[in-house]
Amino acid sequence: MTSYQTDVAVIGAGTAGLAAERHARQAGASTLLIDPAFAGTTCASVGCMPSKLLIAAADAAQTIREGAQFGLGAKPDVDGAAVMQRVRRLRDDFVAGVRSSIAKLPDGVAVTARARFDGPGRLLLETGDTVEARAIVIATGSSSLVPEAFSAVSDLVLTNESLFELEDLPHSIGVIGGGPVGLELAQALSRLGVDVTLFEGSDRIGGLPKAQSDSLYGALTREFPIHLNTEAEAAPDPDGVRLTWPGNSAVFERLLLAAGRPPNFQGLDLDRAGIELDENGAPVFDRETMQCSDSAVFIAGDANADRPVLHEASDEGTIAGRNAAAWPDVSRAVRKVPLTVTFTRPEAAVIGTLPENPDDCHTGVVDFGDQGRARAMGQAHGLCHVHATGSDGKLSGAALCAPGAEHLAHLLAWAMQCGLTATEVLDLPFYHPxxxxxxQTALRDICSQTGQAGPWQRDDDPLPGDLRGASWAGCTAF
Structure with missing residues (x-):
């Protein structure tokens, strides 16, 4: 039995844990990185990357399918087995890259085991070994939730952690959960020829504000049914899984659960860590330091359920690792503007801070259903709200459902990070078309509400209609 002594012990070798260990070590601390498998990050293995590989295949099929509107005639011939083979092959390449970086860790840093707290600064490993650490970082990530209500059909249940292991695409699938994961996978599978029906227990999808949720709902339901405010019950059926909901039922070959990803706290014995826990048994922490209460325990990534996306996990791991190495001299970090993207078509995004009361801010609107470039692309659908605070129109938040929203969201996030006003953004270059x-339409809305103006707006030089996002009539900027 071994007794490890270290400055910083990190539990979990995902994106947050790898960042925490690296930055603690770079700060001069001795480190241990503890993980039961070192299988690669959630993003590379079962999250961001394999889902985008599936979406890429779906995009290719949809491009062929929609060719008729451009005068082209063809139909996609989807080879489900080949689609899934490519997904796994490239997924494995991404995972291999992560494992390669883990293999380059200094000798003695990586410890393969499960860990649990045995008191402040002390961990017990399943091997019987112990760890004494001056500071500890919890970076255990999250896992797909499989509610007990679906236990009777568990052999036919898929999550994002098992979907990509399918040898072929199913003929039909019921999807439980209308969050980003459920929506992305449901649309991708539908576009690849799977008969999809999605069920969401609330009146919104994608975690979006009502306006953007309604806009995305309108686009997606052209492709597959979505039942809002609906709880479906599952039961075994000779042909698969029978889902029953008010007034209806249907049989599906498989069931995809996308009902959330709670933090991985099971078996950690957090009650022995000497930290404050909330009513759900999760650590209370400071999002600018990642510190749990005033202890030498820090938490980062999906484990804290605050901003469960990869770039935030990396940032939080960095903050946690540096502060764990420096403890008790903890420093507050300036966090980046929040940014989340859902990779449906059209895409959806939320940036910055959305107002609780619309009367507390200025709001500009863009209807992408009548935007020139969107119409040319055959993707004219979506709605964008941009919010600003103060009399100067400083951008504070935005919600989008629009083609290319992943790129538009970055532009808005950068502008917010730089503290720009609507007028200052309008003074930047915008290429046409x-x-x-x-x-620009939303930004001008804000300027009109705040009374701001600039060289882009003169009473004697009205803008062509297209530059307001409407049509190409009268435009000579080619």
Missing amino acids: TLAEGL
């Missing part, structure tokens, strides 16, 4: 050009 682009999707980004449509943002």
